Amino acid sequence: MNHRRTGLLLILPALATVVLLFGGGLGYGFAQSLGLAGFTDTPVGLAAYQRVTDGPAFTDGLLLSLWISTVATGLAVAIGVAAALALRHTAPGQRAATFLAQLGLPVPHLIGAVAIGLLLADSGLLARAARTVGVALPALVADPHAVAVIAEYVWKEAPFVLIVVLAALGGPVAEHERVAATLGARPRQVLRHVTLPLLAPSILAVAVLIFAFTLGAYEVPALLGSAYPQPLPVLAYQRFTAAELSGRAEGVAIALLIAVIAVAAALAYTGASRRAVGRVTGARR
Template sequence: MKKKLMPYLLLAPQIILTVLFMIGLITGITQSLGVIPAFGLKEPTLFYYKEVLSRPDMIHSLLYSLRIALISAVLATAGGVFFCCVCVARQKNRGMMMRIVQLPIIIPHVMAALFILNIFSRNGILARIAYALGMIQEQVQFPLVIYDSHGIGIILAYLWKEIPFIIYFVISLMANINGSLGEAAVNLGAGPLAVFWKVTLPLCRNTIVSGFLIIFVFALGAYELPLLLGATLPKALPVLAYQQYIHPDLRNRPYAMALNGIIIAVSLLSALLYFLMMQKNMKDLTDEAQI
């Protein structure tokens, strides 16, 4: 009897967390549809979604968040894959090099924000070095990187955190492919670049795309870095959602949930695109195996 119950007991924490997550998700969706009986809102409606998608400030926040998430995810993926290629080519994919790569991953995002502030702000290290070297007459002449409307500081912080994630996510697979199929291709006369573009990179594509989608969705829904490093206007979507949530007028809460609903919709769309891509790849592999 005990042996039969053991798997369920081991799964109990996961089941509890899943139930709590689903309760919160369902509550958020119902509130985004304007159903909050405690506030006298009982009829479901799409009014709040229409309002969110028609208000200029919220549209700017949505585009701002999408731009930051997309740019940081693309640059992090490209930088991480390039670094993986260099490490694998030089056989530096183990030992101390990987320990150094792992450090930014375990550091909280709040610490990453402080790190970026201390280096790139107008009172930071780079501004002081430029002033000491006579490159600028005053520290306020240093380019505005933090709190700017383009989100450069946020993107830099994401790159510092996400490039190591992509490296850690991809490098083991890339090293295994390069060590087996890559060497076979070299023995058949292919050059290093041809091996990378025609063998290693295509076989790592699914892993690279999944890593890209993970960091894109995370950057879209993250709150800490846009709050600490972002401009006053436009606000990132999670920051705007939080401000609507804590608004003194409790009837503004459906706006916050509608903003969160948009983030969820984009995340689900990303997951659907990845699922369709995986389905296509599995179909191609099946067809090739039948041939």
């Protein structure tokens, strides 16, 4: 009992900081969205939530957000994992890839978005190059499928996956693969029955990070996305900075809904990864 109280006292400063900064801001935002705080004409209650979810803009935005996050995460993971598996056995290749990946990681998404824009826009490098050989490219920037947005995310996140998976491959994975080979497993079987199951926890962890980040990020779809539909973060920012008094409550409401979706995704991930980790570490399911 005494120990527990001492422990509680010891973590109190850290806890207070987290609660104040994170919980405080979130709580105040939640209060604003309910019309309980801030300079607003929104009536007390769920009016702001009703207004923002009413009409096709929210549904279309949600679907677009989920589309961008799912496709970007899937492509980044597939490319990153494939590259890691291809590069793992060549020391120079691995060094070069890690160097290039690290080169890209500190570049902000905003700069990445501008670069992708210059490359993929209607008047961009790619379109001009294609035009000289007589090919007309479809719209890649501000298009309904958010190709440029997804391209930017994949360009930025695939190296991140590569680095995480290369690190995971440095563990006992190679030894288990050797054992599998001596037991008669062909290379394809080794990959399917040993390598990928052993990498699953790392891959899932990095996937949920990318999914949650891309779901909530604003600057890339703001720069490269179309005018309609707009993904939820852009919608939230526009409502939040709108001229009307009710905009603030609505913007915060959308932001909180994004948070709820991200948390739901994270929970689903935790369930899935606990099963995967349990299988790998031997903990009971």
